[in-house]
Amino acid sequence: MGVGVAGSATAKVTPPTANPHAIKTSPYVALGDSYSSAAGVAPFVATAPPTCSRSALNFAHDIAAMTKPSSFTDVTCSGARTSDFFSSQAPGVAPQLDAVTKDTRLVTMTIGGNDEGVFVNSFFGCATVSASDVTGNPCQQRYGTTFTDQITNQTYPHLVAALTAVRKKAPAATVVIVGYPRILPSTGVLSCYPSMPIAMGDVPWLAHEEDVLNDAVRRAASKTGARFIDMSASSLGHDACAPVGQRWIEPAVGPINAFPVHPNAMGEAAMAAQTLLQLGH
Numbered sequence: 001m002g003v004g005v006a007g008s009a010t011a012k013v014t015p016p017t018a019n020p021h022a023i024k025t026s027p028y029v030a031l032g033d034s035y036s037s038a039a040g041v042a043p044f045v046a047t048a049p050p051t052c053s054r055s056a057l058n059f060a061h062d063i064a065a066m067t068k069p070s071s072f073t074d075v076t077c078s079g080a081r082t083s084d085f086f087s088s089q090a091p092g093v094a095p096q097l098d099a100v101t102k103d104t105r106l107v108t109m110t111i112g113g114n115d116e117g118v119f120v121n122s123f124f125g126c127a128t129v130s131a132s133d134v135t136g137n138p139c140q141q142r143y144g145t146t147f148t149d150q151i152t153n154q155t156y157p158h159l160v161a162a163l164t165a166v167r168k169k170a171p172a173a174t175v176v177i178v179g180y181p182r183i184l185p186s187t188g189v190l191s192c193y194p195s196m197p198i199a200m201g202d203v204p205w206l207a208h209e210e211d212v213l214n215d216a217v218r219r220a221a222s223k224t225g226a227r228f229i230d231m232s233a234s235s236l237g238h239d240a241c242a243p244v245g246q247r248w249i250e251p252a253v254g255p256i257n258a259f260p261v262h263p264n265a266m267g268e269a270a271m272a273a274q275t276l277l278q279l280g281h
Helices: 059-067 115-132 138-143 146-169 202-224 265-279
Strands: 028-030 072-074 106-109 174-178 227-229
Touching: 028 059, 059 072, 059 106, 059 265, 115 138, 115 146, 115 202, 138 202, 146 174, 146 202, 174 202, 174 265, 202 227, 227 265
Parallel strands: 028 072, 028 106, 106 174, 174 227
Antiparallel strands: none
């Protein structure tokens, strides 16, 4: 694994178009939301604000364990939006961009899923209306293109602004934004309904919404010179409807060592592995 590690005193400028084997991994700063913090996955980082639910098994810690940077700073926080890069998310939680400096050489994150409340309002909101028509698509009928429109018209420019700000603070860094792993299978599975109470017809609709979000993340990365890590292929078959030991996302009902509808430790490890693989390490 040809990982170049350099301290802040000796780090060389590595533009995002450089040979991937030349990517410097130190100083390393981890930003992002609950998919980055590994919300609900014990053990937790004792020094982190409790509201952030920051796990010692999140994908940034996995990357750091493999690349051994001389400097590693993790400010990931559950519930973070792109706006929390710029302002305090909660008392005792500094703006995430405060952790990024001109010496930073690697930045990783997942971000965007909480913007406009799209994630909560769709995945958890749909669970409240699905019981009215388990085999139909009651959530799609209620919301139509509301969520995908919000992603395209609001989340996308927010992502561009956030990534641009990271690039401005750390112009020599490799800035990495990881796509969200598959939460649901492509079609409804009735046996999964008790643990993921989403109506069968709404499953492909929500899967499409996640595709739209990941495409917004990809386009924002392309526009700002960041690296997009695509999780769609590798996470196929590892969604919240997969059995224990195979799933990377825990279900809404009865999650094991993770917040509902969030990555477990296996999922975080897979995100780390894909990040290093797609960066060429």
